[in-house]
Amino acid sequence: MSDINYGVLYVVATPIGNLGDISQRALDTLKMVDVIAAEDTRHSAKLLQHFGVSTRLIAYHEYSNEQRLEKIVSLLLSGESVALISDAGTPLISDPGYDLVNVARERGILVQSVPGSCALVAALSISGLPCNQFVFEGFLPAKSSSRCQAFTPLLDESRTVVFYESPHRIVDSLKDLSAVLGGQREIVLARELTKTYETVLSGSVEALLQQIQDDTNQQRGEFVLLVKGVDKIALEKGVVSSEAKALMAILLEYTPVKTASAIAAKVTGIKKRDLYQWALANPKNS
Numbered sequence: 001m002s003d004i005n006y007g008v009l010y011v012v013a014t015p016i017g018n019l020g021d022i023s024q025r026a027l028d029t030l031k032m033v034d035v036i037a038a039e040d041t042r043h044s045a046k047l048l049q050h051f052g053v054s055t056r057l058i059a060y061h062e063y064s065n066e067q068r069l070e071k072i073v074s075l076l077l078s079g080e081s082v083a084l085i086s087d088a089g090t091p092l093i094s095d096p097g098y099d100l101v102n103v104a105r106e107r108g109i110l111v112q113s114v115p116g117s118c119a120l121v122a123a124l125s126i127s128g129l130p131c132n133q134f135v136f137e138g139f140l141p142a143k144s145s146s147r148c149q150a151f152t153p154l155l156d157e158s159r160t161v162v163f164y165e166s167p168h169r170i171v172d173s174l175k176d177l178s179a180v181l182g183g184q185r186e187i188v189l190a191r192e193l194t195k196t197y198e199t200v201l202s203g204s205v206e207a208l209l210q211q212i213q214d215d216t217n218q219q220r221g222e223f224v225l226l227v228k229g230v231d232k233i234a235l236e237k238g239v240v241s242s243e244a245k246a247l248m249a250i251l252l253e254y255t256p257v258k259t260a261s262a263i264a265a266k267v268t269g270i271k272k273r274d275l276y277q278w279a280l281a282n283p284k285n286s
Contacts, residue, residue: 007034007081009104011097013090013116014047017195021117027051029114034080037072039087039096060084062096069100076109083114090118094138094164120162123190123224126200127160130229134160140173140225147173151180156269158229165223173225174209181205182267184243186228192221204243230269240278244268248275 010029015021030036030053037060038044076082086095104111124131140163141147154161165173183206191199201208212218244264251260257279265272
């Protein structure tokens with residue numbers, strides 16, 4: 001239990017775009033605390049000014065050293081309350097804050113959540129993909145080889161997998177995704193959520209890659225990339241999915257049945273034997 005003389009560390013969610021999404025509790029908390037620890041004080045100052053919050057700001061971000069962390073903890077131990085905010089959304093969800101929350105809890109300081117906007121949850125809720133089970137992987141690696149390594153486990157992942165991606169890498173990331181999982185895997189791209197130019201696109205990797213290459217406006221803003229999981233029951237029963245059939249149809253235009261089945265099996269996770277049998281049963285595709 002927290003010492004009654006300690007301050008409280010509040011983890012406060014802020015809007016990811018639409019300022020109307022901030023909660024009354026968040027505003028009350030930001031006005032009530034002694035200090036606000038912000039990822040970017042210049043960015044957050046504009047948000048606070050908009051809502052008439054005059055609480056003192058200090059910087060706390062991923063490059064903050066041990067001294068800055070200890071300064072915030074000492075404020076809490078001396079009885080001052082601190083609100084932790086990131087540039088947008090819920091702190092710690094691919095944003096700084098883990099070390100501070102962890103140390104605060106270890107020192108017996110009370111940590112409370114003031115929940116609100118989160119791009120991950122917002123994207124899942126409108127994606128149309130299964131979200132009863134999902135995996136969040138945060139931001140994709142900058143290098144192509146590392147991205148491909150991140151995508152490889154998705155070959156047999158049955159849960160929806162969610163990534164964050166930046167505008168200058170989205171095209172390359174989709175190319176890598178197509179190379180690893182095949183162009184027919186179903187995905188959703190949620191862009192600029194809650195903002196003026198919010199866009200949610202769904203379809204195959206191949207189709208969406210072509211769409212955003214044709215329309216460079218679709219390459220702007222921050223992205224949430226959601227990848228549909230494979231149907232494990234269908235795999236176990238030897239069912240050839242519609243995505244696998246489409247891939248096989250393309251491969252069979254250029255390669256023999258045996259080769260096409262081997263390639264498609266590697267991409268989809270479906271047994272080579274089942275793909276081979278499907279091709280034989282559908283001679284118009286072979």
